[in-house]
Amino acid sequence: GEGFRAGDVISMDLSGLTSDDAKRMIDFASGLTFGLQGTIERIGGKVFLLTPKGVEVAASVRSSLIS
Template sequence: MSLVNKTKRFFGLDSEAYAYDHDDAYYDDVPRYEGTAAYAPERSYEPAPSYSEYREERPVHHEASIVTVKIFQNNDAVKIGEPFRDGDAVVFDLSALPAEGAKGIIDFAAGLCYALRGHMVKLDGRIFAITPENSALEIEQLKHAANLY
């Protein structure tokens, strides 16, 4: 018997394999349901609630504290992200970074503002501030925290 015929017989693909009566327990199982899924009993589904039903009413103003940060390297972006995620305003100084590194930090801060619905403002040359969505902070308060007055 050739290797090909032995392989066919092993996998049950030869003509003799179809002639055997299977005594395997798999073939004796009774189906768990009658018919197919297309004939399954009808189920009723309620429409999903709209987004406005899930959304809680947010306060008009949030008392946010101001965190000031001086960024020395790109890995210091965490110093901006964590307080902002917690609901605080962050004033950050990028004067110690080269232009390319500063651009990356600004992009990161802009992404934070977009994701958490905050606002970003340039206070001076390389000093920026990001504020949470419902904060009542004025630009003068942010400039005072950055020692620009």
């Protein structure tokens, strides 16, 4: 949460987590992004991107995160 609050883009790969733990992480990340007016989106499989308000991530960067 600290990095996101500081304006960092966060990539979360939840593929190594159990379904319950992954759900908890998504719930936390959703609350964090909502509270700080950012966005959360699935960019592939179980990989999610948390983007602070006013920040855009280039398509080339997005694709490198899921490969």
